[in-house]
Amino acid sequence: MTQYKIPVIPGDGIGPEIIAEGRKVIDAAGEKFGFDVDWVEFPHGADHYLETGELISEDSLKELSGYKGIYLGSIGDDRIAPGVLEKGILLAARFYFDQYINLRPIKLLDGVWCPIKDKTPADIDFTVVRENTEDFYIGIGGRAKSGTSKDLLEVHRTLYNAKFGLDIETDSEEIGYQVGMISKEGTQRVISYAFDLAEKSKKHVSSVDKANVLSDIYGFWREEFNAVAEKHPDVTTDFNYVDAMTMWFVKNPEWFDVVVTPNMFGDIITDLGAMVQGGLGLAPGGNINPEGTSMFEPIHGSAPKYKGQNKVNPIATIWAGAMLIEQMGEKEAADTIVSAIETNISEAKVQTYDMGGSAGTSDVGEDIARIVLGK
Numbered sequence: 402m403t404q405y406k407i408p409v410i411p412g413d414g415i416g417p418e419i420i421a422e423g424r425k426v427i428d429a430a431g432e433k434f435g436f437d438v439d440w441v442e443f444p445h446g447a448d449h450y451l452e453t454g455e456l457i458s459e460d461s462l463k464e465l466s467g468y469k470g471i472y473l474g475s476i477g478d479d480r481i482a483p484g485v486l487e488k489g490i491l492l493a494a495r496f497y498f499d500q501y502i503n504l505r506p507i508k509l510l511d512g513v514w515c516p517i518k519d520k521t522p523a524d525i526d527f528t529v530v531r532e533n534t535e536d537f538y539i540g541i542g543g544r545a546k547s548g549t550s551k552d553l554l555e556v557h558r559t560l561y562n563a564k565f566g567l568d569i570e571t572d573s574e575e576i577g578y579q580v581g582m583i584s585k586e587g588t589q590r591v592i593s594y595a596f597d598l599a600e601k602s603k604k605h606v607s608s609v610d611k612a613n614v615l616s617d618i619y620g621f622w623r624e625e626f627n628a629v630a631e632k633h634p635d636v637t638t639d640f641n642y643v644d645a646m647t648m649w650f651v652k653n654p655e656w657f658d659v660v661v662t663p664n665m666f667g668d669i670i671t672d673l674g675a676m677v678q679g680g681l682g683l684a685p686g687g688n689i690n691p692e693g694t695s696m697f698e699p700i701h702g703s704a705p706k707y708k709g710q711n712k713v714n715p716i717a718t719i720w721a722g723a724m725l726i727e728q729m730g731e732k733e734a735a736d737t738i739v740s741a742i743e744t745n746i747s748e749a750k751v752q753t754y755d756m757g758g759s760a761g762t763s764d765v766g767e768d769i770a771r772i773v774l775g776k
């Protein structure tokens with residue numbers, strides 16, 4: 402029997418409940434397809450931070466880097482200032498492991514109620530490839546009061562380093578600034594990934610930017626997009642400004658195949674994508690480094706108000722679990738999990754409140770595990 406060791410970070414809020422169901426379903430898939438998972442628990446999240454002061458240490462990250470895939474619940478807790486855990490754990494891991502792809506399938510499953518009138522699963526089936534290490538997420542910026550001051554902003558990546566020495570002079574009472582940056586290497590690799598994906602599907606790639614206003618950063622993005630597109634003459638393309646993109650996602654979702662986007666716009670449009678596919682409870686994501694350590698999570702947050710109530714929908718996390726084992730090489734098991742999710746939904750017997758049912762989180766996990774096992 403194949404043996405996998407998979408680290409799991411249940412995290413905060415509803416994280417532990419939804420991860421428990423994801424594990425249950427993966428374990429069932431292992432039983433059926435002949436693999437066994439040894440889950441290695443990591444404590445990172447709000448409680449661990451409050452107890453020890455550690456967000457995620459270099460040592461923990463080093464240890465995690467020995468694995469191919471990490472299973473993550475959700476990070477975020479209202480006892481701690483917004484951003485501390487998100488940046489200190491989630492973004493720290495994405496950057497440390499250089500998970501430059503954030504893969505977010507937008508797929509309306511059979512039987513799911515779609516908020517867009519007359520759209521069916523045939524219309525809503527595309528993938529967003531969100532760049533995951535650059536853009537306005539690099540976390541450099543600052544504040545300056547009236548007068549002159551200096552600041553040194555630094556970005557450290559596996560791929561490159563960048564430093565900005567700023568001489569600031571302002572007569573405003575106070576200014577705040579944030580530097581967005583993309584690199585040639587970072588942009589090319591994510592766009593190439595998107596084209597490779599499109600080669601295997603409907604051969605169309607849509608680019609998202611705001612080159613009409615933020616022309617230095619996204620004009621550069623477009624240039625690199627065109628350079629990569631030239632190497633894929635059989636793939637058709639289009640450019641979209643992000644504001645228009647939100648309109649197209651709702652109006653003509655059937656147009657899309659692979660959508661490639663800089664980090665911040667990708668964050669925004671994938672919440673919309675989640676809604677188009679039936680809600681945040683159904684939307685999974687993978688933070689991928691194709692050659693290194695990837696990390697799979699639902700795209701929703703930790704929903705602290707539902708914590709411990711056995712109420713929320715575990716499907717996004719279960720689906721993220723399918724992406725995780727696909728990354729481990731278990732494609733058939735992964736497909737079986739996704740189709741078990743579809744069966745659970747179309748049977749419409751065991752569903753959480755957001756899908757109109759009254760079942761608990763654990764009931765849904767058990768039901769999907771049962772379907773995986775063919776019982």
Ligand code: IPM
Pocket residue numbers: 487488491492668700
């Ligand atoms: C997401 C989340 C994160 C992001 C937050 C929690 C840092 O919204 O995964 O989409 O902005 O990337």
Ligand code: MN
Pocket residue numbers: 668669672700
């Ligand atoms: Mn988000």
